Amino acid sequence: MEITKHTFNEQLDSILTAIEESTFLAIDGEFTGLDAEGCSHIAPFDTPEERYLKLRHGSTDFMLIQFGLCAFKVDEEKRIYEAKPYNFYVFPRPSSRNAPDRRFMCQSSSLDFLICNGFDFNKLIKEGISYLSLEQEHKMKAELERKHAEQKNRSASSVLSPDGANSKKMPLPVPDDQKEFLTDICERISVFLEGDDEELKLQSCNAFQRKLVYQTVEEKYPLVHLQTKTGEKKERFLVVQRAKDAEDLEKKEQEKQALEKMELDLQVGFTKVIKAITKSGKLVVGHNMFLDIIHSMNQFHSVLPYNLVDFKAMVKTVFPRLLDTKLLANTPPLKDFMTYTSLNDLQETMQSKPFSPVPVKPAPGFDLYNSGSVALHEAGYDAYITGCCFATMCKFL
């Protein structure tokens, strides 16, 4: 099931339930690139520490843009697994002015590879689900609380001393070339206040002009409520509303603050899925999953530590139980039955003796990958195949 920002919130509860009820989970990621230019490549005899540091240095500038999650649930009676594969497009859209505006690296060949395999970059950028690392979320929450507390103090002090002189900042001087603009805005607001319209949308203007409008309105129209909004083409404009009295103004301010809290919650977005995986404590399998884990930790948890021991400890707190199917396939006794261990090859090996594939059926509403449709290199599909291979290897063992 493909999940974008349009379907994420309505599907979230059922996703969390699928995680909670699963026997095990399989994951996979797609990235904007694999190795930074001029970076030393992984060598066969690198120590695990060297390997971690090389990957940390060479890959974390790239970004995970598709997260595949497949929840497998065993039906003991029918001896079958039920699978719920999800394919999440994730994109760090800075949906508010305080949200981080992430810079990330792309590798031409990787984008070319992804688009040849059906990846939709327009969907990614337009409809990708937002996320914040735990670190960013905590910082933004603290910042919002500070801002709301400051606004509370300010309106309290303006009640105590009507001119609010102590708490107000020095007003901005109005440049000559802005006077006509401000006079025009004031006239429009005066006309609006005499009319019946619910709200007045002002023409889009730049950040400096918006500051001047806020300052002028606060001074001239104590019962007018202003809000900055962003249009479809990213232009920013002001919306004017009237308040009946100080109480109504306060209520409007409360509503605005509630909206800002909701926006922050929306921005946390996909990270809620990662938190649910953590909370469930379920086994998470992946195929050649070191990069998936590195990117997941970096994007959804926090900046990566500079040594492997700390990294391992951090991973434990997010994914307490991990298993790599490539590692499993390359370890005796399975090793003896494998020639190649790419996901594609592993899937083929699992179809023939001595293995016998464990039956897996998609849960109702999840028929995306049934009936032999192949979507290799789509994260949701790769997670699904990884889980199927894992179940078959387990049965064999």
Place this chain on the structure above:
Amino acid sequence: MEITKHTFNEQLDSILTAIEESTFLAIDGEFTGLDAEGCSHIAPFDTPEERYLKLRHGSTDFMLIQFGLCAFKVDEEKRIYEAKPYNFYVFPRPSSRNAPDRRFMCQSSSLDFLICNGFDFNKLIKEGISYLSLEQEHKMKAELERKHAEQKNRSASSVLSPDGANSKKMPLPVPDDQKEFLTDICERISVFLEGDDEELKLQSCNAFQRKLVYQTVEEKYPLVHLQTKTGEKKERFLVVQRAKDAEDLEKKEQEKQALEKMELDLQVGFTKVIKAITKSGKLVVGHNMFLDIIHSMNQFHSVLPYNLVDFKAMVKTVFPRLLDTKLLANTPPLKDFMTYTSLNDLQETMQSKPFSPVPVKPAPGFDLYNSGSVALHEAGYDAYITGCCFATMCKFL
């Protein structure tokens, strides 16, 4: 007119003619991002040198992905300009194994902004026109010539000494687990040689296996020609053809080399347009064009120098005559008639007194931006508007 890799080659001649016949050219670019994280911003009192170094450092990791070019040609008789606006999607697709695989930075907010303004990222990655900087082109040409000369020497020496012992490298030892694979390939080739098929496509296999196949075939089948090809999903496979005799084999090798030269020419792609602008010596105008020029030099010419004097000298060799309409609008006597000088604002100012817009009509086949359709922030449209404003300012002066 939108130009992608599908239409580029058929349109190239008419594009070059439009440049050559123009009175002046206007350009504009769209980028994957604007300012790197933690980079010092441009300050009003920065010297030009400081400004250049800050932009060089903070922006060249990003990439120009859309190049707008509008050729304006005056019709003295009718006192009108005819405009040919082109909108090029450009993407450094590594179309051969030797082509550079560029890493570049993106800024979330910039991608978000572009997609809200109608930018098509799937088209960019799937259909963007390739390009090479002059530097890269020279390097790849030299490399290809070296490779072809080496092949020539090799076939000449194998004629002189049939076992070719002096020129051949040591053969790769065949690992045990690859013997079955090679036996299977040889059987398939033997069957193919006895049949009538034109060519035989072998299953896709990895780089090491391809090397083994090349080595085995060269040894066992002196009249078989092998070629590596890339499939739709980026998988690489081998194609087997039979040769009648040594001469036919040589002819097939020649054809392969001609194809490789053609591929390099295709890879030069959009850079041909920049070369044509240089050659024409025409005046090039742009609005706030410093970033456009920095990116154009970096992508289509060579790595940028570390000081402004050298940069200016380099720009002169590519764009001998440049004029920035924002600078023009901010300079007396025009300065007195301007409040704001964003492209959008400038366009509005040009519609009212004391200015009177110069009539511009799109050339036949170029009605994209006629009849009031607005596509602001599409490079081709912005170049068109910039040229219109320039023409009006010139008339006023």
